[in-house]
Every structure is written in structure tokens, then in C-alpha cells.
Amino acid sequence: MFDAFDAIFLARAQFAFTVSFHFIFPSFTIGLASFLMVLEGLWLKTSDATYEALYRYWLKIFAIAFAMGVVSGIVMSYQFGTNWSVFSDKVGPVIGPLMAYEVLTAFFLEAGFLGVMLFGINKVGKGLHFAATCMVALGTMISAFWILSANSWMHTPTGYEIGANGQFLPGESWAAIVFNPSFPYRLTHTVIAAYLTTAFVVGGVGAWHLLKDRANPGARRMFSMAMWMAALVVPVQILAGDEQGLNTLEHQPAKVMAMEGHFDSHPDGAPLILFGIPNSREKRVDYAVEIPKASSLILKHDPDAPLAGLDTIPDDREPPVGVVFWSFRVMVGIGFAMLGVGLWSLVARARGRLYDWPWLHRAALLMAPSGFVAVIAGWVTTEVGRQPWTVYGLLRTADSAAPLDAPAVAASLIAFIVVYFAVFGAGTVYILKLTAKPPQPHESADPAGPIRTAGITPAPAIEANAGEGGHA
Amino acid sequence: MDLAVVWACLIAFAVAAYVVMDGFDLGIGILFPRFRVGKERDTAMNAIAPVWDGNETWLVLGGGGLMAAFPLAYAVVLPALYAPLIAMLLGLVFRGVAFEFRWRDPAHRAFWDFAFCGGSLVATFAQGVTLGALLQGITVKGRGYGGGWWEWLSPFSLLTGASLVLGYALLGAAWLIWKTEGPLRDDARRFARVLLPLMLAAIALVSLATPFLEARYFQRWFAWPGLLVSVPMPLLVGLTGFLLFRALKGTRDWLPFALTLALFALCMAGLGISIWPDVVPGRLTIWDAAAPDRSLGFMLIGAGVMVPVILTYTAWAYWVFRGKVDEAGYH
Numbered sequence: 084m085f086d087a088f089d090a091i092f093l094a095r096a097q098f099a100f101t102v103s104f105h106f107i108f109p110s111f112t113i114g115l116a117s118f119l120m121v122l123e124g125l126w127l128k129t130s131d132a133t134y135e136a137l138y139r140y141w142l143k144i145f146a147i148a149f150a151m152g153v154v155s156g157i158v159m160s161y162q163f164g165t166n167w168s169v170f171s172d173k174v175g176p177v178i179g180p181l182m183a184y185e186v187l188t189a190f191f192l193e194a195g196f197l198g199v200m201l202f203g204i205n206k207v208g209k210g211l212h213f214a215a216t217c218m219v220a221l222g223t224m225i226s227a228f229w230i231l232s233a234n235s236w237m238h239t240p241t242g243y244e245i246g247a248n249g250q251f252l253p254g255e256s257w258a259a260i261v262f263n264p265s266f267p268y269r270l271t272h273t274v275i276a277a278y279l280t281t282a283f284v285v286g287g288v289g290a291w292h293l294l295k296d297r298a299n300p301g302a303r304r305m306f307s308m309a310m311w312m313a314a315l316v317v318p319v320q321i322l323a324g325d326e327q328g329l330n331t332l333e334h335q336p337a338k339v340m341a342m343e344g345h346f347d348s349h350p351d352g353a354p355l356i357l358f359g360i361p362n363s364r365e366k367r368v369d370y371a372v373e374i375p376k377a378s379s380l381i382l383k384h385d386p387d388a389p390l391a392g393l394d395t396i397p398d399d400r401e402p403p404v405g406v407v408f409w410s411f412r413v414m415v416g417i418g419f420a421m422l423g424v425g426l427w428s429l430v431a432r433a434r435g436r437l438y439d440w441p442w443l444h445r446a447a448l449l450m451a452p453s454g455f456v457a458v459i460a461g462w463v464t465t466e467v468g469r470q471p472w473t474v475y476g477l478l479r480t481a482d483s484a485a486p487l488d489a490p491a492v493a494a495s496l497i498a499f500i501v502v503y504f505a506v507f508g509a510g511t512v513y514i515l516k517l518t519a520k521p522p523q524p525h526e527s528a529d530p531a532g533p534i535r536t537a538g539i540t541p542a543p544a545i546e547a548n549a550g551e552g553g554h555a
Numbered sequence: 556m557d558l559a560v561v562w563a564c565l566i567a568f569a570v571a572a573y574v575v576m577d578g579f580d581l582g583i584g585i586l587f588p589r590f591r592v593g594k595e596r597d598t599a600m601n602a603i604a605p606v607w608d609g610n611e612t613w614l615v616l617g618g619g620g621l622m623a624a625f626p627l628a629y630a631v632v633l634p635a636l637y638a639p640l641i642a643m644l645l646g647l648v649f650r651g652v653a654f655e656f657r658w659r660d661p662a663h664r665a666f667w668d669f670a671f672c673g674g675s676l677v678a679t680f681a682q683g684v685t686l687g688a689l690l691q692g693i694t695v696k697g698r699g700y701g702g703g704w705w706e707w708l709s710p711f712s713l714l715t716g717a718s719l720v721l722g723y724a725l726l727g728a729a730w731l732i733w734k735t736e737g738p739l740r741d742d743a744r745r746f747a748r749v750l751l752p753l754m755l756a757a758i759a760l761v762s763l764a765t766p767f768l769e770a771r772y773f774q775r776w777f778a779w780p781g782l783l784v785s786v787p788m789p790l791l792v793g794l795t796g797f798l799l800f801r802a803l804k805g806t807r808d809w810l811p812f813a814l815t816l817a818l819f820a821l822c823m824a825g826l827g828i829s830i831w832p833d834v835v836p837g838r839l840t841i842w843d844a845a846a847p848d849r850s851l852g853f854m855l856i857g858a859g860v861m862v863p864v865i866l867t868y869t870a871w872a873y874w875v876f877r878g879k880v881d882e883a884g885y886h
Binding site: 146147150151153154155156157158160161163164165168169171172173174175176177179180182183184185186187188190191192193194195196197198199201202203206207218246248250252253257485486487488490491495498499502503506509510513516517 | 604605606608609611612614615616618619620622623624626627629630631632633634636637638640641644645647648649651652654655656659660696698699700701703704846847849850853854857858861862865868869872875876
């Protein structure tokens with residue numbers, strides 16, 4: 084009742100679903116771990132109780148997000164084998180070691196120090212506890228380094244040889260594999276994206292509490308810190324994204340053609356299509372709103388430079404245009420909206436109205452989840468834009484799958500969808516419940532917290548210490 | 556010694572580390588409904604909350620390491636065990652988030668306690684089934700899995716699944732004897748006294764069934780020089796079981812856990828004797844499936860440096876949370 088295409092389609096859907104869900108958590112925890120490190124460092128340096136309160140406030144949220152990241156990540160390390168076993172066999176000798184390094188240098192570091200970070204503050208002293216926080220933050224960065232190296236290698240494979248049995252084998256130099264051409268760009272763009280995702284969540288939570296009580300010191304501090312990130316880092320991110328685009332044009336031109344909606348070649352300057360509806364059947368963009376020659380200006384820095392279109396690419400080597408075209412516009416649109424909030428915050432700061440401009444706070448609140456949408460849209464752009472390949476130009480997606488049986492994949496896909504929405508939906512609700520309460524600095528100075536009833540344990544103990552006693 | 560052997564030992568070490576470390580916290584999950592709601596459950600949870608994440612990372616090293624060092628084995632084994640592995644992953648999702656969620660949502664704590672137990676039980680049973688399915692042999696075609704979706708299911712794999720549930724539960728009970736006191740420790744002792752004979756019976760059943768799965772296991776165990784091991788092995792298991800039974804009545808709280816570890820070590824040694832030098836028992840040797848030396852060598856540099864470092868800071872994290880735990884966290 085199912086043919087082979089269905090099994091591969093279902094396997095792709097399953098991977099896309101599980102990896103997208105998983106990616107939400109690290110894109111938050113990478114930034115949050117660094118934010119916690121900064122907060123705890125400033126707290127130790129200045130003894131300012133507001134930093135301590137914010138540290139404890141966000142630590143509870145970090146614990147939930149991190150747990151969800153861990154369990155959804157374990158799924159990923161097995162999905163390569165269950166659904167993409169041919170890929171694993173062929174590519175394992177090259178990207179397997181990169182993932183092994185991720186486990187050895189990052190996952191253990193995060194997990195080993197997380198227990199001390201969450202439960203050990205009264206056991207090891209402040210200095211060692213800060214060291215544990217730093218190790219967890221460092222672990223998230225190292226993890227990003229290795230996994231993005233492996234991912235980038237699949238986009239821009241270098242430094243490999245093909246073995247007699249058809250396997251990709253490492254060549255002379257591992258540096259050529261690890262530091263493949265798209266890796267530095269992808270790492271920069273992705274890590275900044277994670278930082279901005281966190282900054283806008285923190286800014287949104289701060290804005291929410293400022294709207295209710297603009298005198299709350301914790302809300303003011305976190306909003307200010309987040310808006311500095313927005314003002315200073317969003318422009319850097321736009322530049323980093325532009326650089327990655329140019330790198331993609333060099334190595335994966337078909338992806339850029341799909342992003343731009345360029346079905347046709349433009350020998351004397353290609354237009355920038357702002358909006359339109361890609362029509363893959365007719366190979367044109369319907370209702371296009373375009374700026375003449377602007378695409379050539381951006382991509383080639385010359386308005387009259389020729390740009391090839393998808394007409395130069397054989398049909399069986401083209402990515403699906405519609406998805407890539409739209410996801411790219413969502414990502415870029417959010418990027419410019421973030422830039423707008425960042426600039427607005429500078430104006431507000433200059434006028435001394437950062438904490439009493441409700442429309443700015445409403446805008447920041449609206450933008451709170453924008454980082455997640457942008458990260459997923461960007462991920463879709465690059466991963467769907469890489470199709471129909473798993474290893475770009477060398478190994479097709481259709482030739483990578485396990486000997487799959489559609490009903491088995493369909494059943495497991497449904498199980499993943501049901502479980503993920505239920506479990507991670509509940510986790511999101513718990514995070515929202517925590518962020519709905521304002522940070523309360525004055526109670527956090529008392530490490531013993533309020534009188535505890537039987538059954539209070541490490542997790543609520545953090546809560547009590549963070550000054551939630553008034554609500555308990 | 557060649558690199559494939561080194562990596563086989565490293566992955567065996569990762570799997571063994573996983574089994575004993577996540578074993579006790581999965582075991583506590585399995586026993587969870589038997590603890591009284593409130594103080595007992597909270598204390599049991601606290602006994603593992605700071606360390607479970609690190610424990611589970613060994614599973615990622617086992618899986619990731621297998622893909623990196625023996626990609627062909629990874630490509631053959633994982634599709635063959637599709638259903639139990641997906642069940643294990645989903646079980647781990649539930650029990651992993653329960654560590655945080657049960658504190659965050661007192662109104663639904665009973666549900667997350669159920670998820671904690673159910674997830675632990677499913678994950679453990681699936682791991683045991685995985686072991687049984689590997690031992691009974693999987694169908695290999697070319698460079699891939701050639702069997703059907705239910706090939707893993709057999710009386711033997713169900714037996715190994717049930718055995719692992721008993722084993723982890725015993726390990727969890729022994730951990731609680733060590734880490735807690737009062738009524739919870741008394742309960743843990745009681746559970747361990749029930750679980751120990753069941754576990755010994757399970758070991759006996761699996762050990763008796765294994766040599767008849769494949770002629771080569773039979774050869775390995777009942778022909779010279781295998782008899783050198785197969786005769787003393789049951790005696791060692793019996794002796795350890797006897798010592799453990801006595802330790803459960805004694806006052807040295809750490810001893811039952813140490814002896815349960817010894818039981819597990821004996822089982823794993825027996826397993827190693829059955830399958831060495833295969834990575835997919837009876838189908839692929841470690842040399843058939845090994846990645847090229849360039850991959851193994853590159854990883855060995857990392858493992859050589861990092862595994863001792865990991866063991867050091869893991870030991871430190873356990874040291875920080877040493878001593879008895881109660882329902883209010885560590886004192």
C-alpha cells in the first residue's frame with residue numbers, strides 16, 4: 084500500500100520533525116548558558132543582588148529547557164542509524180568522529196557540571212559553582228562547534244576519499260574535513276542566532292514585567308541587557324548572514340537560486356524579488372514584486388553582473404523552490420524586525436525612556452518568540468535548499484535511507500509527533516508559568532528561603548531561593 | 556593491538572559504564588510506584604537528580620561511538636532493532652523530563668511520576684530486548700539489515716528484556732540502600748531481597764538458553780578452553796549472590812551496591828566471552844565493520860585525552876553529592 088518513495092518521504096518527515104523540535108532547545112540553551120555565566124560573573128564581581136536574582140530566575144528555566152534538549156538530542160544520535168543507515172555506513176568514517184568528539188568534549192562536560200550548577204550552589208562555594216556554570220556554557224559552545232562542523236561537511240564536503248566499498252573515507256588532513264568551506268560561516272551565523280534567540284526571549288520577559296511594574300529592578304536589568312544585545316548584535320548577524328549567503332553562492336548556487344526565486348538566468352543584472360509566489364510547474368514567480376538588478380548588487384556587488392538561474396541546473400538536481408523561497412523570506416523579515424527593535428531601544432535609551440515606553444515593551448513582547456521562528460526558518464532554508472542531497476553533489480537523499488518499511492516509519496513518526504507535542508508542550512507551559520512571575524530580588528538574599536514543607540527538594544529549593552517565597 | 560580492538564574495548568567500556576550508571580537510576584524509576592507518595596518518592600528522586608544526565612550521556616557515547624568506529628555495525632543493527640530502539644528513545648523522553656516536570660506541576664505530579672516509572676520501565680525492557688535480539692542473530696544482507704520488522708521479537712529477547720528490568724531494579728534498590736536511610740532504606744532492602752533471587756534465576760535462564768541459540772556459542776562455552784570459564788562462572792555468580800544476600804542483612808550500606816556491580820560485571824564478562832570478536836554477533840567481526848585507521852586514530856587521540864578527564868570530573872560531581880540524601884536535598 085506504500086511505495087518506496089513514501090518510506091523515504093516519511094523518514095525525511097521524521098528527521099525534519101525530530102531535528103527541528105530538538106533544535107529549538109539548544110538554540111535557546113546555548114544563549115541562556117552564556118547569559119547565566121555573565122549574570123553569575125557579574126553577581127560575584129559586584130555582589131549586586133539583582134544579578135543573583137536574575138541568575139536564579141533563569142536557572143530554573145534553563146533546567147527545564149536543558150532537560151528537553153537532552154532527551155530530544157538522544158533521539159537524534161540514534162535516528163542516523165534507524166532511518167538513515169546507508170548514509171551512516173557510507174559517511175560514518177568521516178562525520179562519525181566529529182560526533183564522537185562532540186560527545187567526548189561537550190556532552191559530558193555539560194551533563195557532568197549541570198548537576199553541580201543546578202543543585203550544588205550551597206555545597207561547593209561560589210567560585211567553584213561559577214566554574215561549573217562556565218563549564219556548562221563552554222560545553223554548549225563546543226557542542227555547536229562539532230555538530231555544525233559535521234553538518235557543514237555534508238553541505239561542502241572536502242578532505243575525503245572514496246573507498247573501494249563506496250564509503251567516504253578521511254583523507255590526509257582532518258583539518259580539511261573539520262574546517263570545510265562553509266563551516267566558519269555557518270558556525271558564526273548559527274551561534275549568533277542562538278544568542279539572539281535567547282536575547283529576545285529575555286527581552287520579551289523583561290518587557291512583560293515592565294508593562295506591569297516598570298520599577299521592578301530585575302525586569303529593568305534584563306530588559307536593558309537584552310536590548311543591548313539586540314542593538315549591537317543584530318547588525319553583526321545581518322552581516323554574518325550576508326557572508327554565509329555569498330559562501331553558499333560559491334558552493335551551492337542552486338540553493339541561492341531557490342532562495343532568490345531565480346528560475347531564469349539574468350545575463351545583465353538579476354532583480355531582487357521581494358515577494359511573489361514561486362510556481363515550480365511553470366518555472367516562474369507569479370505576482371513578483373521586484374527591485375531591478377538588486378540581487379546582482381547584493382550577491383556580486385555589481386548591478387550588471389550576470390547571475391545564473393535554475394534553468395542551468397538539471398531538474399533532478401534542484402531543491403524544492405517554494406519552501407526555500409518562503410523560509411528564507413521569513414528569516415530575513417524577522418532579522419530586520421529585530422534590527423528595528425534594537426534601533427528603537429537605542430532611541431529609547433537616548434531619550435531616557437527605555438523603561439517607560441509601553442509600545443517598545445509591547446513590540447519586544449511580540450518579538451519574544453521570533454528567534455525560534457527565525458532559527459527554524461533559516462534551518463529549513465539551508466537544509467531543504469541542500470536537497471536532493473545528503474552529502475552535497477555526492478550522495479542523494481534517496482540513496483541514504485535505511486531499508487525502510489513505510490508502516491514502521493509512519494507508526495514511529497506518529498508516535499514522535501504525539502509524544503513531542505504532549506511532553507514538550509507541557510514543558511513550554513511550565514516555562515511560561517515561570518516567566519509569568521516577576522523576579523523578586525529582595526527575597527533572594529536569604530539562602531535558606533521560606534519555611535519549607537515536607538517534600539521540598541532541589542528543584543523547588545532553587546525556586547524558593549530565587550525569591551518565590553511570597554507566592555508559595 | 557590494532558585500533559579496531561582498542562575501539563571495541565572503548566565502546567564496551569562505554570556500554571558497561573552506561574549499564575551500571577544509568578542502570579541504577581532507571582532501576583529507581585522502575586521501583587518508583589512502590590515508594591510512598593511524598594517524602595519517600597522525593598528522596599528517591601533526589602538520590603539521582605544531580606547525576607542522571609551524566610549517566611545517560613554514556614548511551615550517546617555508545618551510539619555515537621558505534622557509528623564512528625564501526626559504521627557498518629551501526630548501519631546493520633539500528634534498523635534491525637527499529638521498534639525497540641524507538642520505544643527506548645520515547646521512554647527516555649518521558650522519564651528524562653519527569654525529573655524537572657514533577658516539581659513544576661504539583662497538580663499533575665502523579666502523572667509525571669507515572670511517566671517517570673513507565674518511561675524507565677519501557678526503556679529498560681527495550682534495552683534488554685535489544686541485547687537478546689543481537690545475541691540470537693540478525694539477518695544481514697549486503698551492507699545492511701535484511702530481515703523484517705518483527706525479527707527482534709522472540710521468547711529469548713522477551714526473557715532478556717525482563718531480566719534487565721530485574722537487574723536494573725536490583726541495582727536501583729542497592730543504590731538507595733547506600734544513599735538513603737530510615738523507612739526508604741528499609742523498603743529498598745526489602746525490594747532487594749525479593750529481586751535478588753529473581754535476578755539470579757534470570758541469569759541462570761539466559762545463560763542456559765544462550766549456548767543453544769547458535770552452535771558457535773555452544774562451542775565457545777562447552778569446548779576446551781571455554782570450560783575453564785564455564786565451570787567457575789556459575790560458582791562465581793552463586794558466590795556473589797550469596798554474599799549479596801548476606802550484605803542485605805548487614806550494616807555496611809555501600810556493600811550491596813558494590814556486590815550488585817560485581818554481578819553485572821560477571822554477566823558482562825560472560826557476554827563478552829560469547830560474542831568476542833564480533834560486533835554484530837555471528838555476522839560481523841569488529842574488523843569487518845571497523846572504520847579506517849585514520850578515523851579510529853583521530854578519535855583515539857580525543858578519547859585518550861578526554862575519557863580520563865571525563866572520569867575525573869564525573870567522579871568529582873559524585874563526590875560533591877556524596878553521603879546520605881533526604882527529601883530536602885543533600886545535607
